[in-house]
Amino acid sequence: MIRPTLACLVLCVIFGSSKPTEKKSRVHEEEALSNLEHDDKKSFDYDHEAFLGHDEAQTFDQLTPEESRRRLSIIVDKIDNNNDGFVSEEELKLWIKVVQRKHVYDSVQRQWSDFDTDSNGLISWDEYKNVTYGSYLEDPPLESQYNYSRMMWRDERRFRAADTNSDMLANKEEFTAFLHPEDHDHMKDIVVQETIEDIDKNGDSLIDLQEYIGDMYNPEGGEEPDWVATERQQFFEFRDKNHDGKMDKEETMDWILPSDYDHVEAEAKHLLLQSDANQDGRLSKQEILDSHEVFVGSQATDFGEVLLRHDEF
Template sequence: MICPVLMCLLLYVASGSSKPTERKTRVHHEEPLSQLEHSDDQNYDYDHQAFLGQEEAKTFDQLSPEESKRRLSIIVDKIDEDRDGFISEEELKLWIKNAQKKHVFESVEHQWNDFDLNNDGSIGWDEYKNVTYGSYLDDPTTDTEYNYTHMMWRDERRFRAADRNGDLIADKQEFTAFLHPEDYEHMKDVVVQETIEDIDKNGDGFIDIKEYIGDMYAAENHGDEEPEWVSTERQQFSEFRDKNNDGKMDKEETLDWILPDDYDHAEAEAKHLLYESDANKDGKLTKEEVLNKYDLFVGSQVTNFGEALLRHDEF
């Protein structure tokens, strides 16, 4: 059978292709703080996931306002590392980054046992291949809409890039780099290569303006008038993406696009939370200021059902 992890990815791709009106982005900023759009005019869901981590945010969604505030009060004490009674922007940024790292760690732990078939504390390429592409390897002649041969080749290339000692056996750190390559400096080349291969329709090894826009917007599914953001992206490509003005993005330009090193999502989110909550504008937060904005930090659906089941030991 094909590995459930791979099937989830394929279903995601398939469902995504059925919504051509939605804007798609390939920009990586380490592991995303949230998969949601940051739209504070509609809700604070992005902020909840960025501050708590994606799984913990689900827990808080089931709590009453009183319980949310009680738990948030405990979290505030943890964030205040220097115990001065205030939360600085730096402390808030560090907390958000740790939530981000926790999500990556849990993702790897969740998948580790599925692939470490012999329980030796490592995952060989053959183990990963057999779990992920088992049914295809058993019968490669089976008709399918997916090119598993190409997908397996790309996976092996990424696996080899993550495998620092070249033994085709991944320890926990190497497997993390395989699953989350955007977090590792030595994996940038393969992330860029995969991105170009996904978008480069004419196979010349570059991304031209037509391919760049086509990856985000399928014009044939719409009328004559493009959304305003498409025009903005065309301008972005010409003015910022295509730095040497040759009409296409090479590997270096693609790297600058998808893995920018001049923007820190955790820092931006910390600044945002501070700005929204700092009532006296002194550049730091008291516990009272955070609790007064508890809906921004953790939210609540005002429900008490299941509260006892959801309570963690640390609370």
Template sequence: MMHLLLMSFALCIVCGNSKPTELKAQVVHDEPLSHLQHDDNKNYDYDHEAFLGQDEAKTFDRLPPEESKRRLAIVVDKMDSNKDDFISEEELKFWIKQTQKKHIYDSVEHQWKDFDTNADGLISWEEYKNVTYGSYLDDPQTDTDYNYTHVMLRDERRFRAADANKDLIADKDEFTAFLHPEDHERMRDIVVQETMEDIDKNGDGVIDLTEYIGDMYAAENDGDEEPDWVETERQQFSEFRDKNHDGKMDKEETLDWILPSDYDHVEAEAKHLLHESDANEDGKLTKKEILDKFEMFVGSQVTDFGEALLRHDEF
């Protein structure tokens, strides 16, 4: 079974009177990316769920196969930057990176107008706080199950980390670092800190094996048999995560786990797509080879998780 480490932190911003923002660390810690069997000779449901999640994977089902192929062919032409009628690994990597950048840009642009309440082209911490937590600040609820105060302080800490010039006012770059901290070097410490706070249930400043497994798996009923991958994860923790073999992960070990310096998920995805589609094994892809595997491509990052094929204005 192929294990790809997908590192994508999704920050869900909900405005108005709804629940404030919090960082959700959606890290697949070498757990199977889908609970379906991975067999590319039969189908690509595994890849769909690995890259999309079960709900997003349904996006592909909205288009009939021939229409998906037609639109994917247009994408292939755009990917072929040197117009040699082949898609190289480098062109795949570049396309995936550009797709990611566009996703981040669109995310920031979509949320910018909600928080720049005075329309001055900047977002202050006060603006962000008032939009996100306004209803709570007006009427603090001490009996709620959700700790608004804790999350607000956590948001402020991350806002300050993203605020390069320390004026508590974010420009586009600083606000992007706040929303997408995993993509900014100066935010690495805050990403690790938030991850450890989420997983370190006993608050001792480290992640032990029980907490590590508990972050990924919890039995629904007492006595439920653990999936096989849980035991694999125990071995991963002991052999690879806990590098000094002291039974726990400290800050540096956690950093190496969630933001490994020797792993490039864009390169891994490009190599995977190339390997699965390169029928003649010449190290590059023709349009026909890609269209022959269209089920996989429309469910991968190369088409913005399939969403690019649904933008009618582009086709």
């Protein structure tokens, strides 16, 4: 069975306050915190996914406000590592990282048995290729919206980058790097390369302003949104550092994987700012419960499933 989702790219919007607007990270699988827009004026869905994880944030949709508060109270006790009755920014950061790691672990576990077809504890490139592209290889379609040959070539290139001992056999760690390259330093060049390839339309291996905007906005008539003008300004002031009108690999790296930006820390600060009613720099359980819609909401998140599996944390 062909799995085009494994070769698709996801646009992630990461919250930022004092830096060039939003950091966008295009990756092979899921986003670091959430692939939703971080706009609290519209909803707190981004915060829900950052706090709980994408999969968990869906079951909570069916909870009443009372039940979501009750379950949130249990989670708060887990976050409060030192049992002092308060949740600090550092404890929030540690919790968000736990949620991230669990998402990555679950993602790998869900797919492992599908690709390890001989059950030897390793996934060879041939196994991955046959499972992902087997039907295409057996009977290539005459017409298709997907360029499967290119997708397969890109996957092999990424597989080789993740395969640190070059034996074309991926263990769990290597397969994790393949599925989630943004979390591994030795995979960052591949993430940047794939980003440029997907945005670059004229084939010069660079990203110009038109390509940069076109990746985020397709005009469909009517008045252009204000944020598009803001992004143009961002391109000239922050993205194109050498002012040659285009973003090269180094500039693209700074855009999608900035070394001076910690999205977990930014989200923890954001949650604290939104909920710290007495502005003492920490959150009581009551403050979190009073702001439950920021953390888990009700009828809007998947937090219920987290509680059902809380021992896994």
